[in-house]
Amino acid sequence: MTELLKGKNNRHIVLxxxxxxxxxxxxxxxxxxxxxxxxxxxxxxxxxxxLTSRFSATLNGLVKQGLVRQAxxxxxxxxxxxxxxx
Numbered sequence: 001m002t003e004l005l006k007g008k009n010n011r012h013i014v015l016x017x018x019x020x021x022x023x024x025x026x027x028x029x030x031x032x033x034x035x036x037x038x039x040x041x042x043x044x045x046x047x048x049x050x051l052t053s054r055f056s057a058t059l060n061g062l063v064k065q066g067l068v069r070q071a072x073x074x075x076x077x078x079x080x081x082x083x084x085x086x
Contacts, residue, residue, distance in 0.1 A: 010058040015067065015084065024071035024081035027056045 017033045018025060025033075031051035035044040059082055062068035071083040 014055055014058050018084050024083040026074055026079045026081055028052050030055050
């Protein structure tokens with residue numbers, strides 16, 4: 001997991017994915033998109049929880065910096081939907 005993100009800027013990854021997204025995204029969706037772009041294939045399911053946790057911490061930092069905001073809550077009422085602060 002650490003090797004996968006080594007040399008990468010989590011902030012840039014998250015912001016880039018959110019900028020390209022056509023709608024607000026959950027942390028898990030951000031992790032899924034990163035895994036897809038990184039070509040993880042069958043490893044995606046195994047790493048998704050760790051990626052989601054890592055990106056969740058990144059999102060919290062971006063909220064504090066005013067770069068990202070919680071747009072709403074997902075249909076299940078438990079997960080946040082994130083978007084770029086405009």
